[in-house]
Amino acid sequence: PVAEDAPQLPPTSPLWVIKPVSGAGNGVFALQHLPDSTALLSTSFVPMYTINREYRREVCGYCFLYDDGKNLRIRNSLAGFSFCSLTCQNAWNLENGLTRTVVWEPLETYIKKRHGKSAELDELPNADDRRPSPLEISNAWEECSTKLALVRPGIFPPCKDARGARHAISKTTVHPDTLSFLASGHHALSGNGLTSFPPTPLETSLRHLAQSQAAYPSAHDLALHTIAHLQLAMLLNLSSLTTRNDSTQLSHTLTAVAACNAFGLRPPVAQDPDRSEYFGWGLWPEASFFNHSCEPNVAKERVGREWRFWAAREVRQGEELCISYLGGEEGEMTREERQGRLKVEWGFECCCARCE
Ligand SMILES: [Zn+2]
Numbered sequence: 223p224v225a226e227d228a229p230q231l232p233p234t235s236p237l238w239v240i241k242p243v244s245g246a247g248n249g250v251f252a253l254q255h256l257p258d259s260t261a262l263l264s265t266s267f268v269p270m271y272t273i274n275r276e277y278r279r280e281v282c283g284y285c286f287l288y289d290d291g292k293n294l295r296i297r298n299s300l301a302g303f304s305f306c307s308l309t310c311q312n313a314w315n316l317e318n319g320l321t322r323t324v325v326w327e328p329l330e331t332y333i334k335k336r337h338g339k340s341a342e343l344d345e346l347p348n349a350d351d352r353r354p355s356p357l358e359i360s361n362a363w364e365e366c367s368t369k370l371a372l373v374r375p376g377i378f379p380p381c382k383d384a385r386g387a388r389h390a391i392s393k394t395t396v397h398p399d400t401l402s403f404l405a406s407g408h409h410a411l412s413g414n415g416l417t418s419f420p421p422t423p424l425e426t427s428l429r430h431l432a433q434s435q436a437a438y439p440s441a442h443d444l445a446l447h448t449i450a451h452l453q454l455a456m457l458l459n460l461s462s463l464t465t466r467n468d469s470t471q472l473s474h475t476l477t478a479v480a481a482c483n484a485f486g487l488r489p490p491v492a493q494d495p496d497r498s499e500y501f502g503w504g505l506w507p508e509a510s511f512f513n514h515s516c517e518p519n520v521a522k523e524r525v526g527r528e529w530r531f532w533a534a535r536e537v538r539q540g541e542e543l544c545i546s547y548l549g550g551e552e553g554e555m556t557r558e559e560r561q562g563r564l565k566v567e568w569g570f571e572c573c574c575a576r577c578e
């Protein structure tokens with residue numbers, strides 16, 4: 223069965239329509255004149271998310287509440303999540319109850335063993351490193367797929383090559399947030415442990431979302447993602463990782479989709495006016511159709527798991543509805559600063575009205 227909160231994709235509305243934009247995939251366009259503050263969309267379907275390791279005690283694992291850096295009172299230390307209330311813990315258990323012992327608990331044990339309690343890894347990209355090309359990316363995942371055939375659990379007897387390959391994969395240190403990110407995706411692709419026949423809601427979503435052709439800031443980052451995939455396949459007994467032949471392709475797709483559709487998890491602006499906290503990110507498939515503009519006509523706010531979007535000013539019929547990918551900081555930034563950030567973080571050159 224498909225989860226009840228699974229969205230219809232692409233989403234529809236009497237107020238706007240999704241249609242192709244030249245050179246930029248799809249965009250959202252107003253079907254009529256929209257007065258300032260018109261509510262446009264709200265969505266709480268978030269099949270995949272990561273809370274960064276250093277925030278796991280401070281950010282609720284279900285509703286993403288952040289109480290100014292205070293540790294939350296309810297903690298599931300076996301799975302490595304904290305919760306703001308029993309309601310959130312119960313909701314998380316409902317979503318993960320059947321699979322937490324096959325996903326989050328083994329992963330948490332593995333990460334603790336590898337990284338100790340405070341995993342402080344420096345992940346500064348090498349300055350001369352460049353983004354790998356689409357061909358280099360598909361070659362790396364192809365090679366990963368060949369390796370997976372060697373190390374996949376259940377291949378007996380493990381030959382000498384397999385033992386060598388397993389050893390090489392295990393000894394590489396991968397950032398715990400990369401492991402959690404891929405685990406979260408495969409968890410959702412496996413149907414969250416429910417007897418869900420493919421496609422799961424996340425898998426359906428992936429078909430509709432744009433994919434980045436340059437999802438990795440460096441060759442090193444690409445290599446770490448493929449190794450993370452192999453480590454998880456050796457560690458977790460998830461159908462999407464262990465029995466599907468296209469599991470490597472799925473990891474590839476998850477990263478490409480996340481690179482251009484993820485929403486950052488931050489505290490409300492009122493709580494963090496300098497925008498200094500960034501505690502993870504999530505994929506809200508229904509909210510992924512808005513393009514970026516440096517003078518957006520759509521405002522957005524996250525309340526718990528729900529993202530809400532509304533007209534930030536009057537919008538003409540036929541106008542494209544855009545949000546800002548710069549988290550509200552675009553107002554103060556120069557053209558060069560905006561172009562630089564969008565290029566580094568999202569991999570595109572902005573040609574919005576303000577930039578042109
Ligand atoms: Zn909560």
Ligand SMILES: [Zn+2]
Nearest residue numbers: 516572574577
């Ligand atoms: Zn712009």
